[in-house]
Amino acid sequence: MSPPLMLSPSPPSAPPVQVPTNYTGCETTIVGGGAGGLYTAFRLVEDVGQPAASICIFEADSRIGGRIWSLRNQVCHTRPPKSRRER
Numbered sequence: 001m002s003p004p005l006m007l008s009p010s011p012p013s014a015p016p017v018q019v020p021t022n023y024t025g026c027e028t029t030i031v032g033g034g035a036g037g038l039y040t041a042f043r044l045v046e047d048v049g050q051p052a053a054s055i056c057i058f059e060a061d062s063r064i065g066g067r068i069w070s071l072r073n074q075v076c077h078t079r080p081p082k083s084r085r086e087r
């Protein structure tokens with residue numbers, strides 16, 4: 001059985017999501033599907049050997065990832081512009 005991703009009730013601005021109420025296999029509950037929550041679940045599976053299906057992540061938003069978003073096709077300035085002498 002694949003691990004459940006449980007979604008808690010959405011804030012008023014987001015479309016409503018169905019909350020499965022009949023799942024009884026949660027041994028560990030993590031509130032928040034941001035980097036912290038997802039990494040906690042990852043360590044529990046990798047280090048403790050806890051079955052993924054026994055970890056329930058409750059996320060208020062309609063997507064996981066929290067404040068982390070991907071920007072695609074954006075110009076990324078990772079280096080400062082060259083000085084006049086380097087040009």
Ligand SMILES: Cc1cc2nc3c(=O)[nH]c(=O)nc-3n(C[C@H](O)[C@H](O)[C@H](O)COP(=O)(O)OP(=O)(O)OC[C@H]3O[C@@H](n4cnc5c(N)ncnc54)[C@H](O)[C@@H]3O)c2cc1C
Pocket residue numbers: 008031032033034035036037058059060061064065066067068
């Ligand atoms: C503009 C900006 C740029 C950043 N740039 C970088 C960067 O370049 N590199 C970097 O390493 N970090 C960066 N960060 C920091 C990084 O985004 C955060 O450190 C990281 O997202 C924090 O993860 P978190 O899981 O603690 O919290 P969050 O990402 O905030 O996740 C928390 C999650 O919990 C959910 N939640 C909250 N309350 C409840 C509840 N009661 N029930 C259910 N779910 C709930 C929220 O909806 C959210 O999805 C940046 C942050 C910002 C704001």
